[in-house]
Amino acid sequence: MLISSNFIIDAQPSHVFDTLLDPKVLIKCIQGCQELERLDETHYRGRITNEVAHVKFNARFVAEITELKHPSYIQAVLNGEDRHLGSSIKVTIALTLEQTEAGTAVGYQMEIALWGKLGRLGESIVRRRSLEFERDFIAELSRACIQPEYTPGPTLAQQEVPAAKTGQILAPQAALQSSASVVMSRRRGWFARLVAFFRRSR
Amino acid sequence: MNPPILRPESLADACTMLSLDEDALIYGGGTALQILRKQGILSASSFVDISQIPGLNEVHQTENEILVGSMVSIRRMETDPLVRRYLSLASAAYAKVANPRVRNTATVGGNIAHGDYRLDPPVALLVLGATIEATSAEGSRRIPIEEFFVDFQLTALDHGEIVTSIKIPVSSDIVASTYVKLSSLSANDWPSASAAAAVFRRPGETRILRLALGALAPTPVVTSVDITGLRKDQAAEAVLERAILMMDPLPDVRGGIEYKRNLGRVAVEDALRNLWRDQPSD
Amino acid sequence: MTSEVFSGESYDGNAVGQSWRRANSESKVLGTFRYTADLPVPKCLYLGVHRASQPHASIVNIDAEGAMAIPGVVKVITGADLYDALGEKMLTGPAFSDQPPIAWQRVRYVGEPVAVVLATDLATARAAADEIYVEYQDMAPVLDIDAALEGHDYVHDELRPSVVFQDLRQLMGKRNTNINYEYNLNRGDSEHAHKTAATTVNGEFWTPPTSHVAIELFSASAWTEETHLELVSTTQTPSYVRQAIATMLNLRLNQVRVRTLGLGGSFGSKMYDRLEPLVAAIAWTQKLPVRLELTREETFVLTTRHGVAVSSRMSADSDGNIVAATADVRYDTGAYADIGPRIAAKSGMVACGPYRIENAKIRSRCIYTNKPSAGPFRGFGVPQVTWSHESLIDDLARELGEDPAGFRKRNLLREGDVAPIGTVMHSADFIGCLDAVTEAIGWNEPLERREGDWKWGRGVAVGIKAVLTPTVSNAVLQLNQDASATLLISTVEMGQGSDTIMAQIVADVLNLGPERVRVVNPDTDVTPYDTITAGSRSTYHTGNAVKMAAETMRDKLIEIAAKQMGVSPSDCKLTAGGVLSSSSQRLISLEDLIMSEFGAAGTTMTAEANFTTEWIPYDKETGQSTKITEHWFAGAAAAELAVDARTGRIRIRHLAVAGDVGRAINPALVKQQLIGGAIMGMGHALFDEIVFDNGQMVNGTLLDYQLPSIKDMPEKLTPIIVENPHRTGPFGAKGVGETGLIPIAPAIANAVRDAIGIRITTLPLTPERVLTALANQGK
């Protein structure tokens, strides 16, 4: 499944770029990341845990940076495995960084392949999880970029007002804007690209 | 491996069992749990089956409300004369759950605790303003249904909290109500969009339309629109406008975001049409 | 629907043509019927299967320590263990010997068995399977047909056709390809004919993979007796399984016994090599009794229907005669060929439809991808090409401004016509079927096209399929001294009603009542060879063998009776009361006749027969054959429906389905087959679909996989039996298991085209797809 979006961080691209590759920052950005270790210039290793609908997963992963153009482009492949659930995940990520008036526009595309028992859980769950993932990631990353002595705050999910409040509709994007100095815009044509992807993969 | 099933005979015992084991799960009708178990993806050390606890299987009527025990079957909510008469909206939504086999087995408590964003009954319960009563080793508390669904597959229940009953107000203010469920694939499937709505006429002739949507956002969502003095078309426009803002659908095998939004709009339109039909015109 | 129930009292000796009640119907309704998994077997070790979590990878290491540490676990077996014991013989498959019972060196789809736990109980076996850890080195997966044809990455290093089929031999060892078979049909000059034609239409069609979803899940047990191997398995091909297992284990055929009881549905899923190679290989090499039961989720990845892409073109002259048709057919067969190559040839060959077409060109390919293996599915690959030709011809008719039914009728093959494949048509009444369904839905009456959200439309389609040829059937009939009969055949009863109609055939020939004939469950030690129970072939083939055996029995009885009565055999005839001599009007009951012949109660008489069909293999270049098949199936469907322009949902108001069955042995069962096929076809038309994401089946559970429910039924469903006796069918009969399914999806799509003016070429016609098409139309 293809997930893509973009957001703006109020910092210089080269600063965002370096922050993005720092394992100390990354571990805080990646929801549920328990361990993260940089093995060499291009390789990371770590462990991630999460739970959704009574399903707990605990996956070890290895990430390899496959392409790097300072300060504008990062491409990486992550391979993870939850041995217990007999499931694997492969994420191919492409990140573009671009200087704009408002700061650095970060665009990303993730192709997520989830195989095994977890792959049957259904796309909605995976998508929903990745949305939260994305929310946290952006918030934490922007915090790290903006504040020099960065300490992680409570995650966004905890701050958020329950969505089912009477007469009050709080979209996640709106929540994001109000709680961190991040502007996020969903790229248009997202649906069309998804359809195109499915056509290709049939 | 199949988790062992514990069968406490009192609420206190059940609470103790749950407080002692972080990975124990409450077992209602088991219709949701058994599926996860069979798929081999459930992490539970034991099931605490609450069916032996006395008193959870009753439907009571008090002056202004109906109190439904958590172990009451969904089928009973569909067929019970009391519920049908005083809570026709709830009854209509319960009647739309799955198929008779599931409805006979699944429970009112398990249904709401399951917390799925597509469930039929919560949408009606949101419009009716139900309250969930939950008990744990720490004591009991009441959770207004608006605060119950916190996020995708996430409810306000803490571990060890047992839903003991749902209190549903019986309101004589309701002049019309309706539940609309639309599926995108098999007609018997989960909804891809659902809408419950009711018009409340309050003293002083204000008119409030309460609308809840299911399957269209990570949780069921509800809103109230004051339609006092509005013509039907004006009211419809106001409600639709609000409804569209509430939608944040998740794409899956049942349809993409745009399709589900569209289906959501149709569900709301159908709901409004039903309301206007059942309600004497101004 | 009411089905006439035959009551024994009014029995007049004519069993054929009567709607006898389905055998075992009461126990099936009451839940007391014994299915294969209920057959008592020795105490077995249970198998738990650890499955691949990669679509394509080499296996680096399998760590089974954790599994072995669990109490109750006896052993863990890997593909390498089996390879050590059996070598390349462990690779099986009906067309290609390409599939190991457990992945060996490499996994090729998500869900492939990688290691198997043997444990004392089922729960332990399954739990231990989760404790196995496999280290993979991933390889680039081939995720779809287009990627497979690009030819960067290959699912198999080289092709390994099985030794069974001579005609595949030249493919042995072929490298650098994902195409395991290519069939070509060339008749006339289609390029030229298209160019010079008055009107041409073309299209890109897609039918997704679907799941059989038989209610009964798979199970298999195997154990060794002193010198032989016993297998009890949910299979619709016991004779094939015996052969495959004997070859794999290097055993004589008499060392392998395969049994099956009635199946709780199959639709092609329980065919060829399923669980049997795995349980047999373990039981025989380990000398341990083992049993494997699959979950629903495991069943989803065991086998699927082929996803098929067709690029096709059809042209007509200005008089409205079809002059040319071409089709490029690509069958996605998944990681293992299974019967895919045969499907590509024998179903691909009808990709131009049942029409008189002088210039035809078909290329049909069977293609490997890293997905679960696709195999036979009710219709054997034909519904997917029917989707193409019946959509195209509809467009062609509309282009020409002609009525789609009338246009088809002018061009349909008739008795004595030569089909594009080169074979003369016989007993395939397409026109009768077409007329029947159009009449049923009132095709010629004006359709009320009301304004508003619901758009109404009508559509029609026909279908053609060749019966599998050549094949072999045998029957052994035992007549007992008390005038009851025991029929020994290897046809598997799986709900299609074979036990009922085979008994009717015997009863008709021997003048016996309904309770008098019992059909024995397939047991390769007892029941004789039968190619397969599939492809709607049993009524005709096994039915013929049964009829011949019964006739032999009748002749024997008459001979004995004549001898006993001292008259000539030609003076005698078999009646309901026994053998009657016309001249003396003496009647000997069968009981007395056999009693006096052998002088003992309880004795038996045996008769047997074989029925084998032949074909003339098609030419490699032209695909032509003067006898490609023993006979044809002909069917048609018509639909009247309404499309909700707001939601895209389709509501079927009337679905009529007709099949030419030659002669209905049991009209009630024929109608049930037509109805069952139509409902299944309706599911395929509307929402039945396996969805893959990066090689992962994402809706492989019954929570997400959609099947038609009672609430999806058409408002009206009319099954119509067309009878055009086949000259060599038993009583003129042919099968009907697939006929009702084949034309359904295009009939529905053609009605949607009629309703909203849009041709949708991708199945299924989900509301989202319909709505998206409507939205695009507006642009």
Ligand SMILES: Cc1cc2nc3c(=O)[nH]c(=O)nc-3n(C[C@H](O)[C@H](O)[C@H](O)COP(=O)(O)OP(=O)(O)OC[C@H]3O[C@@H](n4cnc5c(N)ncnc54)[C@H](O)[C@@H]3O)c2cc1C
């Ligand atoms: C085939 C199928 C189709 C379905 N279709 C629909 C549909 O169309 N619409 C719809 O609304 N729903 C549908 N459902 C879902 C169904 O409504 C739920 O499975 C059911 O309501 C759950 O109730 P249960 O009592 O069986 O819960 P269980 O399976 O016992 O439990 C569900 C969850 O709630 C927890 N729990 C149970 N009881 C309590 C309690 N008293 N207090 C706190 N926690 C508790 C459990 O620990 C578990 O997490 C479908 C289900 C199936 C199997």
